[in-house]
Amino acid sequence: MLIVIEQVLDADEVRVFNDLLSAAAWVDGAPTAGSRSVAVKQNLQLDRADPVSVELGQIILRKLGQHPVFVSASMAEKIWPPVFNCYRDGGHYGTHVDSALMRLPEAGLTIRSDLSATLFLSEPEGYAGGELVIEEQYGAQAVKLAAGDMVLYPSSSLHQVTPVTQGERVCAIMWMQSAIADAAARSMLFELDQSIQSLSAGRAKDDPDVDRLIHVYHNLVRRWARV
Numbered sequence: 001m002l003i004v005i006e007q008v009l010d011a012d013e014v015r016v017f018n019d020l021l022s023a024a025a026w027v028d029g030a031p032t033a034g035s036r037s038v039a040v041k042q043n044l045q046l047d048r049a050d051p052v053s054v055e056l057g058q059i060i061l062r063k064l065g066q067h068p069v070f071v072s073a074s075m076a077e078k079i080w081p082p083v084f085n086c087y088r089d090g091g092h093y094g095t096h097v098d099s100a101l102m103r104l105p106e107a108g109l110t111i112r113s114d115l116s117a118t119l120f121l122s123e124p125e126g127y128a129g130g131e132l133v134i135e136e137q138y139g140a141q142a143v144k145l146a147a148g149d150m151v152l153y154p155s156s157s158l159h160q161v162t163p164v165t166q167g168e169r170v171c172a173i174m175w176m177q178s179a180i181a182d183a184a185a186r187s188m189l190f191e192l193d194q195s196i197q198s199l200s201a202g203r204a205k206d207d208p209d210v211d212r213l214i215h216v217y218h219n220l221v222r223r224w225a226r227v
């Protein structure tokens with residue numbers, strides 16, 4: 001399931017991000033791809049240790065941690081620090097699957113990638129091409145979102161970024177390990193939680209039906225979560 005999370009960053013934040021990123025030291029992104037992916041990856045990336053990458057990455061993680069839709073949809077336990085990349089001059093990333101296990105020895109971090117995320121930072125009318133195409137159970141979906149919006153998708157999916165033939169596409173990507181490894185279970189929990197939120201809005205604080213659904217929700221999490 002693809003989930004779009006709108007306005008992770010507001011317009012002012014997007015502007016600050018783009019000001020800093022336009023002056024940042026972009027480097028060739030191919031060396032960080034796996035041995036098979038390197039042949040299909042052509043983009044620019046910020047070094048993980050670049051101060052701009054560190055600072056903006058922390059802002060994104062803070063915003064995500066406070067975003068109720070993200071928290072509910074991802075049930076993220078561990079998040080790989082955001083990586084900033086830039087596609088221009090025909091830059092693209094051909095069809096690939098993300099690594100299942102990702103290790104960052106300097107941070108003592110290992111994650112199983114359950115979910116991948118792309119946070120768009122360039123307005124879609126500012127570049128041609130650059131769709132994130134995700135192959136799902138029911139066919140491929142092309143995603144190109146407003147600056148500040150993010151898509152969450154299963155890391156198990158095949159996906160690609162089509163060539164950017166005009167302008168520049170800057171985004172932040174990240175991966176996360178979810179407390180609910182099973183995608184179908186995670187998706188059902190998300191739908192249940194969304195329904196509980198909307199049902200409870202119109203009811204008394206101690207509504208017994210809402211309480212019962214919340215009870216079911218937490219007991220399903222208890223049954224399925226691995227932390």
Ligand code: NI
Nearest residue numbers: 096097098159
């Ligand atoms: Ni990927």
